[in-house]
Amino acid sequence: MLLLDIGNTNIKVFEKGEIKRFDLKSFSFPKEKFYYICVNEDFKEKIEKLPNSVNLEGKFSLKTKYRGLGVDRAVACYGVFDGVVVDAGSAITVDLMIDHEHQGGFIMPGLSSYKESFANISSKLICNLDEEITLDRLPLKTTEALTYGVIKPIVCVIKEWAKDKKIYLTGGDAKALFKFFENCVYDEKLVFKGMQKVIKEIEC
Amino acid sequence: MLLLDIGNTNIKVFEKGEIKRFDLKSFSFPKEKFYYICVNEDFKEKIEKLPNSVNLEGKFSLKTKYRGLGVDRAVACYGVFDGVVVDAGSAITVDLMIDHEHQGGFIMPGLSSYKESFANISSKLICNLDEEITLDRLPLKTTEALTYGVIKPIVCVIKEWAKDKKIYLTGGDAKALFKFFENCVYDEKLVFKGMQKVIKEIEC
Structure with missing residues (x-):
């Protein structure tokens, strides 16, 4: 079974338990049957027309009061009964699930x-994030101050919502955030697990 | 007495208790004596050469272990004995002062x-921040989710460091953040008050 998660900058392909990433611009869509979700407006129409494609959007219903939830967020949450779902990609989305009901989220x-x-703000602020950053004391130099100013607010707000719930981290930057949480699982297949759950339901 | 705070995009001029903002590109420097601080590398040399200018950088010493603290942050902190100094401009800087000693900070x-x-991430995420946002519940639509994702992490991390200390808010976006803190003063003159303190010391 071939699963595609089509994002804004790249495509993730899931097959035989493995994820491969491709640049969206140079990607050739497969000839065999595939299931997909797509958040990229420019590609939606093109893929919908392919006779071997099955769009999973609209094929499942996540219990939520949220209006306009992206299908990638919805499907990642769909496989989670209870916890905070964090997808750290080109945007970082945070969604809270309680008893298989989506409670809201933010971006x-x-x-x-x-x-x-x-x-863009100042040439003095050009830097790479400091991978060794510690969050338990205030920074004492600029590279620390910038990394801290990125990571700490993100960690802080996720922890505030998670409290003692489990945090499910996925997406390209999940690994960079993982070490700052205690009750946390890193699962790069979270979106695909949600997709598999939907497929199982619609094909039963 | 004429005070200038020269930033990356604009200049703030303080005279007779009033602050005026000017675009850096079209600003004509005054002919009379003025005191200034400058974080803009492109302008430093030019202003230093003006015979009527007095650079306050290097004229005061903030007690700190931080290396490379911008003079604008240092001078804002210089006037604060105890509390968290937040300057919300093109960047948001946060600095902690205890007993007139700078403890560190972040950007x-x-x-x-x-x-x-x-x-830049997606055309779906183009929005104006929602001024009516509330931070005590999770967002249930995209405009809320984006505003919350900007404001809440910032508020969260500042509160974590402030605890019961007073928060001193200054800078162009201070007003937008003010309502989210309890023990908070909005003081658009914070940097200039620090400058006045330095001038008082060097001219005594």
């Missing part, structure tokens, strides 16, 4: 956006 | 940077 810029923002 | 992108970041 922050992705980690790489912060770096760009700093560079 | 986040300014509010307008977040809006730009979202727009």
